[in-house]
Amino acid sequence: MNNIFVYCEIEDGIIADVSLELLTKGRSLADQLACKLEAVVIGSKLDEIGKQVFPYGVDVLHVADDPRLAPYTTLPHTSIIVNLFKAEKPQIALMGASPVGRDLGPRVSSALYSGLTADCTSLEIGGHEDKKENKVYENLLYQIRPAFGGNIIATIINPECRPQMATVREGVMKKEIRSANYKGEIKKIDVASMVSPADFAIEIIERHIEKRKVNLGAASVIVAGGYGMGSKENFGLLYQLAEVLGGEVGASRAAVDAGFTEHERQIGQTGVTVRPKLYIACGISGQIQHRAGMEGSAQIIAINNDPGAPINSIADYVINGDVTDVIPKMIKYYKANSK
Amino acid sequence: MKAFKIIVLAKQVPDTRNVGKDAMKADGTVNRAALPAIFNPEDLNALEQALRIKDQFPGTTITILTMGPGRAPDIIREGMFRGADDGVLLTDRAFAGSDTLATSYAISRAIAKIKEYDLIICGRQAIDGDTAQVGPQVAEKLNMPQVTYVEEIIQADNKSIQMKRRLDNGVEIVKAPIPVLLTVTSSASACRARNAKFLMKYKHAKTISERQSENEDYMSLYHDRPYLNIPEWSVNDVEVDPQQLGLSGSPTKVKKIDNVVLQAKEAKKIDASDAEINLLMKELIDSHTIG
Numbered sequence: 001m002n003n004i005f006v007y008c009e010i011e012d013g014i015i016a017d018v019s020l021e022l023l024t025k026g027r028s029l030a031d032q033l034a035c036k037l038e039a040v041v042i043g044s045k046l047d048e049i050g051k052q053v054f055p056y057g058v059d060v061l062h063v064a065d066d067p068r069l070a071p072y073t074t075l076p077h078t079s080i081i082v083n084l085f086k087a088e089k090p091q092i093a094l095m096g097a098s099p100v101g102r103d104l105g106p107r108v109s110s111a112l113y114s115g116l117t118a119d120c121t122s123l124e125i126g127g128h129e130d131k132k133e134n135k136v137y138e139n140l141l142y143q144i145r146p147a148f149g150g151n152i153i154a155t156i157i158n159p160e161c162r163p164q165m166a167t168v169r170e171g172v173m174k175k176e177i178r179s180a181n182y183k184g185e186i187k188k189i190d191v192a193s194m195v196s197p198a199d200f201a202i203e204i205i206e207r208h209i210e211k212r213k214v215n216l217g218a219a220s221v222i223v224a225g226g227y228g229m230g231s232k233e234n235f236g237l238l239y240q241l242a243e244v245l246g247g248e249v250g251a252s253r254a255a256v257d258a259g260f261t262e263h264e265r266q267i268g269q270t271g272v273t274v275r276p277k278l279y280i281a282c283g284i285s286g287q288i289q290h291r292a293g294m295e296g297s298a299q300i301i302a303i304n305n306d307p308g309a310p311i312n313s314i315a316d317y318v319i320n321g322d323v324t325d326v327i328p329k330m331i332k333y334y335k336a337n338s339k
Numbered sequence: 340m341k342a343f344k345i346i347v348l349a350k351q352v353p354d355t356r357n358v359g360k361d362a363m364k365a366d367g368t369v370n371r372a373a374l375p376a377i378f379n380p381e382d383l384n385a386l387e388q389a390l391r392i393k394d395q396f397p398g399t400t401i402t403i404l405t406m407g408p409g410r411a412p413d414i415i416r417e418g419m420f421r422g423a424d425d426g427v428l429l430t431d432r433a434f435a436g437s438d439t440l441a442t443s444y445a446i447s448r449a450i451a452k453i454k455e456y457d458l459i460i461c462g463r464q465a466i467d468g469d470t471a472q473v474g475p476q477v478a479e480k481l482n483m484p485q486v487t488y489v490e491e492i493i494q495a496d497n498k499s500i501q502m503k504r505r506l507d508n509g510v511e512i513v514k515a516p517i518p519v520l521l522t523v524t525s526s527a528s529a530c531r532a533r534n535a536k537f538l539m540k541y542k543h544a545k546t547i548s549e550r551q552s553e554n555e556d557y558m559s560l561y562h563d564r565p566y567l568n569i570p571e572w573s574v575n576d577v578e579v580d581p582q583q584l585g586l587s588g589s590p591t592k593v594k595k596i597d598n599v600v601l602q603a604k605e606a607k608k609i610d611a612s613d614a615e616i617n618l619l620m621k622e623l624i625d626s627h628t629i630g
Contacts, residue, residue: 073513075484103485103488107476109472110476111479113590116439118472147468148355153597158591201516207510264508316606317606319619321611
């Protein structure tokens with residue numbers, strides 16, 4: 001009872017990175033609150049799944065294994081989680097803010113009448129005083145997240161309802177193994193007792209999931225282009241620079257929407273969060289939604305023609321010039337200097 | 340051929356997407372009152388999907404349901420200008436302070452009052468809260484299946500709907516029974532523009548509160564053209580448990596809000612000359628940032 005639960009998403013037998021990141025955070029919260037970390041995996045062919053999960057410090061792994069449970073659909077996963085949470089009464093439940101988590105989380109929270117905070121950028125433990133009701137709460141989960149398009153940061157709490165639920169996007173938290181030999185217990189969920197035929201109302205007819213070509217989260221150098229790149233052709237310059245520097249190409253939402261590059265490369269609030277050693281922002285104005293996804297970069301170079309661009313305020317270097325002029329020069333002088 | 344009854348859930352939101360200099364206060368925080376109020380973008384995508392079903396299945400009706408204070412009826416009119424048939428405004432002081440759960444409770448009670456519907460379509464998320472929670476929570480409260488991240492409705496008949504979902508790493512084609520709730524993403528088709536004929540027809544559509552606060556010159560108009568009366572529902576019109584509304588019905592509470600202040604860093608300014616760029620690349624290599 002009263003433990004921390006993390007719902008682990010699974011695709012093709014592999015637990016998603018965002019779930020591993022949340023297990024890491026869950027472990028740290030469990031240490032702080034002196035309780036257990038429990039994980040839930042729902043899918044098919046899950047015999048070996050413990051190997052991926054236990055090293056993150058999971059004390060109990062609940063497994064629901066049934067061919068009908070993969071790929072993810074809303075109703076059976078909701079039924080299982082709701083039944084499990086009613087029995088286990090977690091104090092905190094975490095999920096990735098992915099299409100799965102953002103489909104499942106609200107449905108579960110509605111069924112349990114518990115509060116859910118989406119897209120948290122930070123989770124902390126703290127107290128709260130409700131002066132009106134004359135109540136003092138301890139060890140609440142502070143769910144910290146941007147709102148209003150990213151222009152404000154709100155700290156949300158669920159004083160009374162349980163579990164306190166939060167979703168977090170991939171790349172916001174770091175994943176870290178607790179111990180390769182961490183011993184945890186497996187509990188098999190009796191799927192048949194928790195699902196009904198009505199839960200399988202949605203039918204998946206076709207699926208085309210591509211293995212991700214790009215891993216922006218792991219890149220130490222990112223060359224990103226914005227609407228100011230002007231065209232898909234000009235985006236080619238970014239690929240050239242990235243190749244020479246051993247980095248990856250990213251993009252702002254405006255560039256993706258304009259068709260300059262694929263959605264997979266989008267960095268920002270509705271894209272990926274990155275923290276590379278070097279972020280080169282080319283033709284990017286730096287709206288808050290984009291900054292939210294890259295302001296953790298160690299060094300930032302901004303290349304643009306607009307002295308008033310918001311990105312310039314968070315950059316370490318600001319190059320005032322045309323990207324089509326500057327980038328070829330950067331390639332040339334990188335090659336010249338890196339003998 | 341089936342004629343669908345569609346409810347489109349829409350929200351009026353401040354335009355948080357491009358906060359220009361006018362909306363920035365001197366201390367670097369956002370002046371929310373200065374932001375224009377707009378039809379939530381993904382709700383417009385949702386409306387377009389509903390309109391395409393109406394194109395294909397004549398006799399289909401689209402009702403815009405919106406919950407909000409003040410100028411929220413603008414959203415209903417906007418929907419009708421684009422092709423929706425009517426709307427319902429849900430508004431009451433008792434809803435103030437609602438989190439997503441209390442909001443979805445109130446909306447689900449209004450939908451229960453509307454009673455007959457085949458599809459509920461809404462945007463995936465609103466650009467002020469950005470939570471994407473209300474859609475699925477409404478579906479849960481109505482005990483309806485849901486499909487989120489819908490990019491396109493491919494096929495519909497009197498038993499089921501087939502649609503394409505846009506996920507992070509690909510697409511899914513799914514089939515759902517009717518009734519079902521769908522949330523639509525911004526990658527779906529943009530909403531068609533206003534239709535001049537509908538604009539003329541629905542220009543004077545108003546809720547009773549709006550008419551009461553303006554000149555009654557057009558009294559006979561609302562009598563002769565009932566479609567210009569936009570229903571306005573308060574807690575008295577909808578069966579609700581007051582404990583589940585507003586602040587008391589909200590499990591989540593805002594403990595505090597911090598304004599994001601644009602912190603200017605001392606940046607090194609470089610021009611685009613060969614000499615400067617050469618120096619920059621040297622510096623980056625020497626500091627082991629690259630190379």
